[in-house]
Amino acid sequence: MRAALDLFTSQGYDATSVNEIADRAGTTKTTFFRHFADKREVLFAGQDTHARLLAEAIAAAPDSATPLELVGLALDALTAVFTPERHEFAGQLRVVVADNSELRERSTYKRAGLAAAMTDALHARDVPEPNASLAAELGVLAFYRAFDRWSDPANEQSCTSLTRQALDELRTAAATLA
Amino acid sequence: MRAALDLFTSQGYDATSVNEIADRAGTTKTTFFRHFADKREVLFAGQDTHARLLAEAIAAAPDSATPLELVGLALDALTAVFTPERHEFAGQLRVVVADNSELRERSTYKRAGLAAAMTDALHARDVPEPNASLAAELGVLAFYRAFDRWSDPANEQSCTSLTRQALDELRTAAATLA
Numbered sequence: 607m608r609a610a611l612d613l614f615t616s617q618g619y620d621a622t623s624v625n626e627i628a629d630r631a632g633t634t635k636t637t638f639f640r641h642f643a644d645k646r647e648v649l650f651a652g653q654d655t656h657a658r659l660l661a662e663a664i665a666a667a668p669d670s671a672t673p674l675e676l677v678g679l680a681l682d683a684l685t686a687v688f689t690p691e692r693h694e695f696a697g698q699l700r701v702v703v704a705d706n707s708e709l710r711e712r713s714t715y716k717r718a719g720l721a722a723a724m725t726d727a728l729h730a731r732d733v734p735e736p737n738a739s740l741a742a743e744l745g746v747l748a749f750y751r752a753f754d755r756w757s758d759p760a761n762e763q764s765c766t767s768l769t770r771q772a773l774d775e776l777r778t779a780a781a782t783l784a
Numbered sequence: 785m786r787a788a789l790d791l792f793t794s795q796g797y798d799a800t801s802v803n804e805i806a807d808r809a810g811t812t813k814t815t816f817f818r819h820f821a822d823k824r825e826v827l828f829a830g831q832d833t834h835a836r837l838l839a840e841a842i843a844a845a846p847d848s849a850t851p852l853e854l855v856g857l858a859l860d861a862l863t864a865v866f867t868p869e870r871h872e873f874a875g876q877l878r879v880v881v882a883d884n885s886e887l888r889e890r891s892t893y894k895r896a897g898l899a900a901a902m903t904d905a906l907h908a909r910d911v912p913e914p915n916a917s918l919a920a921e922l923g924v925l926a927f928y929r930a931f932d933r934w935s936d937p938a939n940e941q942s943c944t945s946l947t948r949q950a951l952d953e954l955r956t957a958a959a960t961l962a
Contacts, residue, residue: 674961711893718892736929736950737957743921744961751914772914779915781962783852783922784955 608695610648615698619645619706646712649699653716657723659683660745664727673733674777677745680724681769684749688756688765696757721746744780748772786873788826793876797823797884824890827877831894835901837861838923842905851911852955855923858902859947862927866934866943874935899924922958926950 609630613622624645628638642648663683664676671679688696703709724742733741752768755761761768787808791800802823806816820826841861842854849857866874881887902920911919930947933939939946 672961711889714896715889715892718895736925736953737961739925739929740922740954740957741961743925744918747914747917747921751917775914776918777962779918780958783850783915783919784959784962 607648607651610645611695611698611702614649614702619702619709646708649703649709650712650716653719656684656687657719659687660720661723661727664724664731667731673728673737673741674744674773676728676731676733677724677741678770678773680727681745681749681773682766685752685764685766685769688753690764693757693761694759696753697759700754700757717746717750720749744776745773748776785826785829789873789876789880792827792880797880797887824886827881827887828890828894831897834862834865835897837865838898839901839905842902842909845909851906851915851919852922852951854906854909854911855902855919856948856951858905859923859927859951860944862898863930863942863944863947866931868942871935871939872937874931875937878932878935895924895928898927922954923951926954929954 610622610627613626613630622645624635624638627645627648628635631638638648642651660680660683663680667676667679703713721739721742724745725738728738728741729735749769749772752765752772755768755772756763756765788800788805791804791808800823802813802816805823805826806813809816816826820829838858838861841858845854845857881891899917899920902923903916906916906919907913927947927950930943930950933950934941934943934946
């Protein structure tokens with residue numbers, strides 16, 4: 607993934623072949639396709655882990671938690687993954703994805719997967735519709751807004767703290783809108 | 785598009801070639817690719833019109849409209865397109881998309897495009913962040929929930945009325961969550 611992102615950054619996504627990525631990563635095209643369905647997937651495969659982190663945190667939360675508190679705990683678990691060491695990588699990823707429609711498309715699909723994982727986990731905690739879908743969308747919106755701020759080279763706050771702030775802002779906005 | 789959907793329904797999306805679609809529609813592969821970037825796009829090309837309808841309705845709304853009222857008017861304009869004659873088609877589309885990951889992916893990308901169109905139009909009406917993004921997401925969520933109900937073969941309500949109901953439910957849910 608690191609190898610792929612470096613190549614995409616230096617020579618562009620379209621100009622980079624799977625053979626080059628495999629070469630740079632010290633592996634083969636066959637092995638690449640054993641791990642990734644297509645070239646785009648190399649940047650997003652981690653999202654399955656992210657969906658699992660969200661779902662597990664919601665399942666493990668105390669009985670007293672409200673839907674938005676469940677979402678907050680899920681986002682804490684997810685954003686713990688985005689350590690300072692991944693900061694530069696995230697900035698690079700943001701630029702590469704923003705620049706290519708295929709990657710933007712895969713990114714929105716993964717985003718929908720995160721929302722679905724939270725919605726399902728909220729249903730399992732007996733949160734009814736449409737509250738579950740709405741809380742999940744708020745959470746995903748908060749995370750992506752915070753991730754954008756976090757991956758800015760000038761940012762020094764943690765991804766968890768930025769995501770908590772974004773969720774609070776959205777909660778306030780939801781009260782205003784309603 | 786009708787031709788493509790009929791073929792996808794009868795023989796599956798993967799098993800249908802662009803040549804077959806062009807044949808059925810009385811045209812050629814070259815003409816097909818002049819209109820559509822890829823095979824998937826034949827089912828979603830209308831979404832650019834949908835994004836425009838949303839944006840225009842928000843731009844044309846009275847000054848007194850609140851952000852959620854702007855979104856409601858945008859959805860009225862969008863859902864006016866989904867007339868009873870398109871009901872069977874929508875049901876078919878829902879089944880074909882649900883069944884194929886490539887189509888689900890393109891569908892989420894188009895959904896993100898509708899949210900972005902509303903967000904931009906709300907910014908142009910001086911709705912600040914994060915209210916604009918949130919109102920747009922609520923609107924898109926309402927529309928897709930309503931579209932699912934509308935395209936159910938047993939449904940007899942209009943798409944506009946179902947979308948208004950869904951938006952009301954989400955507004956209530958937003959007040960509860962916040």
